[in-house]
Amino acid sequence: MPLCFAPDDTLSKPLFLVPEGSLPPSLRPEAQAFAAAQGFTGALGQVCVLPDAAGGIGAALFGWGTPAARARGRFHLARAAEALPEDDWHLEGDLTAPEAEEAALAWLLAGYRFARYKAAAAPKARLKCPAGVDARRMETIAAAEALTRDLINTPASDMGPEELETAFFALAARHGAQAQAICGDDLLTEGLPMIHAVGRASPRAPRLLDLHWGDAGPRLTLVGKGVCFDTGGLDLKPSSSMGLMKKDMGGAATVMGLAQMIMALGLPLRLRVLVPAVENAVSGNAFRPQDILTSRKGLTVEVNNTDAEGRLVLADALALADEEAPDLLICMATLTGAARVALGPDLPPFYTNDNSLAAALSEAAAAVADPLWRMPFWQPYEPMIEPGIADLDNAPSGGMAGSVTAALFLRRFVTQTPRFAHFDIYGWQPSPAPARPKGAVGQGARAILAALPKVLAL
Template identity: 65%
Template sequence: MTVALAPAGTDALPIYVLGTEDVALWAGQQNDRVRTWVEASGFKGGLGAALVIPDKEGHPEAALIGYGTPASRKRDRFALAAAMPKLAPGTYRIDSGIEEDHLEQEALGWLLASYSFDRYRDNAVERATLVTPQGVDADRVSIMAEAEFLTRDLINTPASDMGPAELESAARGLAEEHKADISVITGNALLESDFPMIHTVGRASDRAPRLIDMSWGTRGPKITLVGKGVCFDTGGLNLKPGSSMGLMKKDMGGAANVLGLAHMIMASELQVRLRVLIPAVENSVSGNSFRPQDILSSRKGLTVEINNTDAEGRLVLADALTLASEDEPNLIVSMATLTGAARVAVGPDLAPYFTDDDVAATSLDLSSRRMGDPVWRLPFHDPYESMIEPGIADLDNAPKGGFAGSITAALFLRRFVSEHDRYIHFDIYGWQPSAAPGRPKGGALQGARALFAALPDMMDL
């Protein structure tokens, strides 16, 4: 589907965006017919409310959208997206009521609200179209919406149709679209190329594990994105209960998010040298599954004691992060649906991230608010390093005790980059548990938009 705003100047129905405190004043400035219609309709300007005003012949003349109160707007985002589905198909333009620095976010929310997952059923619904607001870069907003739709589609696809090979195919399609280079190491070739932990996690499945490596750009700083691509996670021999396995098609959400972010970077033609690494596996159960108490060797040479085969994401990321670090990029970012502990800490809506770089953190926090993409910094807390050191091996993949699970996982990953690397790790959920404005239930892009908006400041672009 086309994900775009209508060009500025397109003939459209005007929209007046009114907070609850603005309705009476606005209505009092209108003629008797309009004022009577607004009063009779009971329109109070509540967040997400919508009202079409007819002309004397009964044809649409204008539309009102409720903007709620400042307090209600703080509790959610994408106010226009809440009202858009209530408007009849047609073309609309914002005439008043949105501050200039909020227009991009609201226009993006409008586009995001048009998403439907229709691979298995025709869910397409004709939606209202928004004219590009003055001062908004229509191409930039469309690129961000396309990235979100790509990410949602990948996560929403069931594991039967989104295994390692299909994830590779999606990456190849993106590479072809943007004329990027791509190579893939598959199956036993992972051992020959020294990616032992990716191979070990994926070897039990009849769907061969692989490492996807995409690169694009010839100028500017080197940025490497690493996304966890566990296309389904049974938990391995530490088998998940059914209630915990139900959403494991989304365990490749990190990979889906870095592909969405890569699309934003490439489509916007940022002056960077981009690399995307995706270890794509399925964590299955068979006679050659890796076992609790196994000790694995990694690409970096560190040994890892396995105390839970359900903590497999950090293993495949570790080998990929080592490769990323060998190239000495200016920035490494990993994204993964890694720990339930992160959800306990911040819930499903916030994307927690870890970095030792205060400058990067400041850029991310500012862009997060501007983009309507909430993130929250958690610490690489050095005193917890001892928790991931089991004694029998260099590292423990699942420390006992249950404390600080997201932090210890992040510390584990940090061991596989150089201490000189500029490194950011996102522990995302990748899923919208219930529908919200601009965010239907299902797969979600988290943190990527905030990072995309922060890159120019963060990398001096």
């Protein structure tokens, strides 16, 4: 990422965080008069550059607004990174430790640009990392978020199963991890039949990607949905719904970003990452509505909508992960529109039966400005995913509780692992916001990272 922290030994200019309706008393009277003449009031997001005695840049003010205004968003300092001229800056203002971390990360994330296909100028202002904030950790998190965004933003023409495999192997190589890909009709039909069924209609062969890292500590397994493009299959999506389906591998991109954080920070654990990478396409050998598939776990699944394919590929990957019974198993997927209807694009739901895990995730989400909302594995809805003709239904009729029934479906494939959580993420920023341009965005990874020391007693 081009935007970075300034070296600690660099001379820097003060950037004052100014609450609404006040100015720093340490400012000279002429500087206060200059700010007032510019209409600076301290409203959230305002920026005012102050001259020094020689007419150069002496300092800057950033409107810190009111607590109520700040609570309506996050990463506000990214606006200063975007607006300030090239120079080295340091913050002046009272921040809590979580606020200082959020401000530092906001500055770094403001430098993200997806420039693979078109040049894009990034901000040039640099910030000294605030006191008490771990600069290396923040830079590691920002770089991992950039990886996630780049993967999701890349169109399916350049990010199919094979290209996702290339990125996966590159991630493993950077951190000394072991990676393999299970590909080919014989291997998949034998051991991962639902991954094969979903991906077989595409000329871009389906595969399962598998990464191992670390040789001591608790076992953590991450499973991410890697549907590189989703036409809906024979239950074809309308064009209005297909337009964003390059992001249907957002779960894979997010667990890869999280894995990069874990490996780069050297967390003392044994990590496994599983990504079923497929393209849900249409051809003469596509799987069909009313087909009954037999999963890796032996459970049979009636296909009542070929557009509910994500849970099918995840089911085989989760069954494989569950055979090892890791200490914690996490699944991340851009799975249901129902989750967006319930909570919108900015607030992903997560599901777990473990109350201590849920509490740790919720606490971490609030602390690191990575919002999450717990939803229930609601057992009275179990009959909705039981069609009668097979063990499970991949798309219950009626449209009710779609995110919950999808989560219940996935849980059927996790029977040996003591702690399991499923995240139904969106992976997309529909309109620009501070530190989050329109386009791909990571969700949940930073909260999970923050929760791991408590959850796994690291």
